[in-house]
Amino acid sequence: xxxxxxxxxxxxxxxxxxxxxxxLNYPKYQRIIEEMGRRQAGYKGEVSxxxxxxxxxxxKYMVLHDLNLPDGNYNSQIDTLLLTPxxxxxxxxxxxxxxxxxxMENEQFIQINNDKEKGYPYPLAQAKRHQExxxxxxxxxxxxxxxxxxxxxxxxKYASYVITGKxxxxxxxxxxxxxxxxxxxxxxxxxxxxxxxxxKDLRKLSRLLVKMNKIPTxxxxxxxxxxxxxxxxxxxxxxxxxxPLIRKKHKWYCPSCDKFSKDAHIDxxxxxxxxxxxxxxxxxxxxxxxxxxxxxxxxxxxxxNLNYSGTKKGRxxxxxxFPF
Numbered sequence: 001x002x003x004x005x006x007x008x009x010x011x012x013x014x015x016x017x018x019x020x021x022x023x024l025n026y027p028k029y030q031r032i033i034e035e036m037g038r039r040q041a042g043y044k045g046e047v048s049x050x051x052x053x054x055x056x057x058x059x060k061y062m063v064l065h066d067l068n069l070p071d072g073n074y075n076s077q078i079d080t081l082l083l084t085p086x087x088x089x090x091x092x093x094x095x096x097x098x099x100x101x102x103x104m105e106n107e108q109f110i111q112i113n114n115d116k117e118k119g120y121p122y123p124l125a126q127a128k129r130h131q132e133x134x135x136x137x138x139x140x141x142x143x144x145x146x147x148x149x150x151x152x153x154x155x156x157k158y159a160s161y162v163i164t165g166k167x168x169x170x171x172x173x174x175x176x177x178x179x180x181x182x183x184x185x186x187x188x189x190x191x192x193x194x195x196x197x198x199x200k201d202l203r204k205l206s207r208l209l210v211k212m213n214k215i216p217t218x219x220x221x222x223x224x225x226x227x228x229x230x231x232x233x234x235x236x237x238x239x240x241x242x243x244p245l246i247r248k249k250h251k252w253y254c255p256s257c258d259k260f261s262k263d264a265h266i267d268x269x270x271x272x273x274x275x276x277x278x279x280x281x282x283x284x285x286x287x288x289x290x291x292x293x294x295x296x297x298x299x300x301x302x303x304x305n306l307n308y309s310g311t312k313k314g315r316x317x318x319x320x321x322f323p324f
Contacts, residue, residue: 006065021231045095045155068215087192090150092127104165146196279318
């Protein structure tokens with residue numbers, strides 16, 4: 001049973017908005033582009049894994065995708081968590097090309113692709129941290145101590161991997177390609193066969209994880225030291241990405257490609273909610289979208305079916321669901 005559906009990760013949406021709203025000459029622009037590319041590849045890999053996860057028993061497995069759980073000043077991001085009465089299993093998904101090397105002796109993760117070698121954070125250490133986090137969380141909330149284990153899944157079918165080092169045999173059961181994922185899960189079923197969590201515990205734990213799932217929208221801005229004053233304002237053209245568009249004949253007009261748009265402001269509002277604030281006033285919308293008329297701004301805000309609170313100048317508009 002899927003408890004938390006897989007959606008485009010909020011962090012990825014924020015990065016995409018940043019790439020639209022930062023000047024191309026911003027000092028850390030290239031780093032942001034690279035992180036966005038990695039996260040897009042990761043999301044693609046996670047989606048491809050769903051083909052195999054759909055074959056799990058809906059009566060036995062509770063599936064939670066893309067969990068972002070608070071860990072002090074940090075965030076614990078778990079690609080997929082499987083919950084059963086007998087055990088919990090963390091899936092760390094890697095969608096990478098080339099040859100992947102798990103160096104047990106030095107605890108390194110190396111990619112060799114097109115004769116180029118590059119190091120990445122050690123996924124087994126990442127998965128182990130997530131494993132300890134879930135154990136600690138369950139203890140704090142008085143859940144029965146069900147075994148928590150982890151599995152690193154290579155989702156790119158064209159990639160290959162090797163595990164090197166003295167204790168490679170200990171790690172091999174916890175690394176696999178996605179096409180043998182179900183076989184690996186059977187390995188954990190054999191390892192942990194005693195039911196510990198009842199249906200009430202599983203529902204309660206699932207609700208807790210969904211409730212805790214949250215990532216601050218300023219997380220990425222803080223990470224890259226971005227001041228909101230650095231971000232570009234205005235409405236972008238949907239066809240040629242020219243900005244800012246201007247209001248003309250009750251529509252958005254792009255002087256670059258000579259095209260009109262009725263709803264280009266929706267993407268602008270989406271960027272605002274991702275990068276600036278979770279709510280917006282009429283004045284803030286006018287300043288952000290470069291609109292002169294108070295009535296025009298009000299009409300556009302109401303047209304996208306936002307919730308609102310307050311009256312007159314104090315009225316603030318906010319999306320019914322987030323991401324917007």
